[in-house]
Amino acid sequence: MSKFTFDPTIYNKSKNKPMSSVLEAEISRRSVLKRTAMVTAFAALAGTGLTACRSDDNTGSSSSGATNSEDPLTLGFESIPGAKLDAIVVPAGYTATVLAPWGTPLNDAADAWKNDGSNTSVDQLNAMGMHHDGMHFFPIGDGVDEGVLCINHEYISTSALHSSAPVTTDNERREKARKEINAHGVSVVHIKLVNDTWDVVAGSNLNRRFTSATEMDIAGPIADSDLDFLVTRYTVEQGNKKIARGTNNNCGNGHTPWGTYLTCEENWPGYFVRTDNRSQWTAEQRRMGISNRGNRYGWHTLPDDSITGEFSRFNITPSGTDANDDFRNEANGHGYIVEIDPYNPASRAVKRTALGRFRHEDCSFGNVEAGKPVVFYSGHDGRFEYIYKFVSKALWNPADADPSDRLATGAKYMNEGTLYVARFSQGGEGSWLALTPESVTEDNRRLGDVDGFGTLAEILLNAPGAADLMGATPMDRPEWTAVDPKNGAVYVTLTNNTRRDDDDSDSDNDTNVANPRANNRFGHIIRWTERSDATTFDWEFFLFGSPANGDAEINLSGLNSTNELASPDGLVFDKRGILWVQTDNGADEVEDNTNDQMLAVIPTQLNQAEGNSPVINEGNQDQLKRFFVGPNDCEVTGLAFNADNTTFFVNIQHPGNWPYSSNAAEATPQGVSVRPRAATVVIRREDGGEIGL
Ligand code: FEO
Ligand code: CA
Ligand code: CA
Secondary structure (H helix, E strand, C coil): CCCCCCCCCCCCCCCCCCCHHHHHHCHHHCCHHHHHHHHHHHHHHHHHCCECCCCCCCCCCCCCCCCCCCCECCCCCCCCCCCCCCCCECCCCEEEEEECCCCCECCCCCCCCCCCCCCCHHHHHCECCCCEEEEEEEECCCCCCEEEEEEEECCCCHHHHCCCCCCCCHHHHHHHHHHHHHHCEEEEEEEEEECCEEEECCCCCCCEEECCCCEEEEECHHHHCCCCCCCCHHHHHHCCCCEEECCCCEEEEEECCCCCEEEEECCHHHHCECCCCHHHCCHHHHHHCCECCCCCCCHHHCCCCCCCCCCHHHECCCCCCCHHHCCCCHHHHCCCEEEECCCCCCCCCEEEHHHCCCCECCCEECCCCCCCEEEEEEEECCEEECEEEEEEEEECCHHHHCCCCHHHHHHHHHCCEEEEEEEECHHHEEEEEECCCCCECCCCCEHHHCCCCCCHHHHHHCHHHHHHHHCCCCEECEEEEEECCCCCCEEEEECCECCCECCCCCCCCECECCECCCCECCCEEEEEEECCCCCEEEEEEEEECECCCCCCCCCCCCCCCCCCECCEEEEEECCCCCEEEEECCCCHHHHCCCCCEEEEECHHHCCCCCCCCCCCCHHHHHHCEEEEECCCCCEEEEEEECCCCCEEEEEEECCCCCCCCCECCCCCCCCCCCCCCCEEEEEEECCCCCCCC
16 A cells, blocks of 8 residues: 555544553563563474475465474575665666566457557556555466466556546546556466566466456355345346455455465545435444545546446445445445455456455465364554454365365355454463454443444444454554464564554553554564464564664664665565565655665574564664665565565555666666556576575
8 A cells, every 4th residue: 555545544433442551561661471471482483493495385384393404594685775766676696577567468458558548448457457566476387487476456546547638528537437447456467487587478368357347256244144235226236136346455465275366455445435424324334434525536426327336336325215226335345355266267256254344454374284274364454453363164174275166165264254353462462352243342242232233244344343342452554464384473564653642641542562652653563373272372573663763762673774664564474484574664764765675584583582672673683684675656565476486576566757677677767757657576586596595
């Protein structure tokens, strides 16, 4: 997400202060009890040691016994300086090339991308979308030189998307809106390495697009509910109430142990508008932050001319006699984790409602074990919002790693289970609070007896509202989650929160144990390990963002000019156990020195935290290294790997004046303006070796 599109409104009015009495538990005053708990929990992690693993296992199925006779990994590159260029910067010995930028045709129905913005909506429907974000590589064959990339397109820049031709008629306005709708969503793109260059396999039958208009299936408790949350004029017309149209604001991503892609609907409420008096709205609509000002791009203002509610569906104000007659329920089909089978071009996307409805940033699965549930983690990106996990009812069967029907396997593990929300406590302990009708709220009511939460479907539809009642911990904008393939530790980026305060004379927005910095401009990363009971965990601070010249109260991780960072956002482990941290920074103190970036660290190579320090501290600065710097004005987000880690794919979103050529490291010359294009950057080593080592 860009700082330009983030909705800063605080929708969490619950004033949850689960640990209001323990504010002194900021890291400078953390208790011995906390240290003891953490050291116990993480000692097991350190003991395994991280070894060079060349496994092709993409199921993440490794929870113990990682030690073998191979040498431990070390990062084999020098941390690069910060940069402020219209170019990519990577370490010496690496190359960076542009792959599949916005507008790249996926099939013959699209004209070549035109530099004047004059491509049509049909071109856009058959070409790469805009503003690349989360991404995953699905192998074909051994996955070394061929695969399928699934790439999210979070939002658009209308100035880059369109030509400057005047738009005067309704037909022209509709065409423009259709192009915008088609530039959103997900691209599935078949790629191949030929003569040392990765390129799109144009015309492959695997290539396809999902947009803000693509009809999708919707499954799980909300779809199954007899309360008909999804009924609209369109579903009546289609004779199927388990469908939704389009996916919006696809930010981070996930994938599954059975080989499907997960795309995550983040700031979707801004695509809908309700114009009547807010007193008429449901509690869920207010809590989610549906807009009363208008769709971000004005789509709802256009008169429909053909497909039912093509544009008017974005206005969810009741206008008919009931839900069969209008689009009051249209937004209920949004806010989910959406599953896509990248290998089956005939398959439809499926929205998985059991994982809850909120502004999903991303979705990561915990390392799987035979006979145990499959677990997914997902953060809600908003100020003072929460971290969730879903635990499947079905138990993992390793035979499902390569199923004949991937979406049926998705239904098995993702349609039934329990959604939990996190509460962080003093002493490094945490608990998962189940969101079910039987749960007991903080004020000792049965959740199912509270108005608006009578059924599981209602709870999932307004998961943040249910989490408020349970006493979840309000966080500093949870972004990506990542699970260490070597030991199952879970990491989350908390990107920033400038509304966090340390004025506890009121009950609003106060710091808490897991979010200890008031005016948190630079963000932090925490991690936890699950205990065996699945409802408790042990957590600690991993890293605090800061400018290198931040004072002792700010630069808690002791960062220097080689690794200063702010607003950690994208967060991905490769299967070797290297953690890659991407930034979406808006803080001048760091931005003055470097554009957004990607850094690497191997958590299991670090000593455990000592005393009151986060894991990354003054004593281990050489372990957090800057690997990649993006071009001016961009965000670095999304990371994928080919099967042997000789190629990394990194996404550049909303660059200002880039790319100049297919060489991503070639700077746009002074005085030259290019039409900016979000793109995937392919990173390889000149000697063909593994990235990062
Ligand atoms: Fe789309 Fe929260 O980043
Ligand atoms: Ca993001
Ligand atoms: Ca306060």
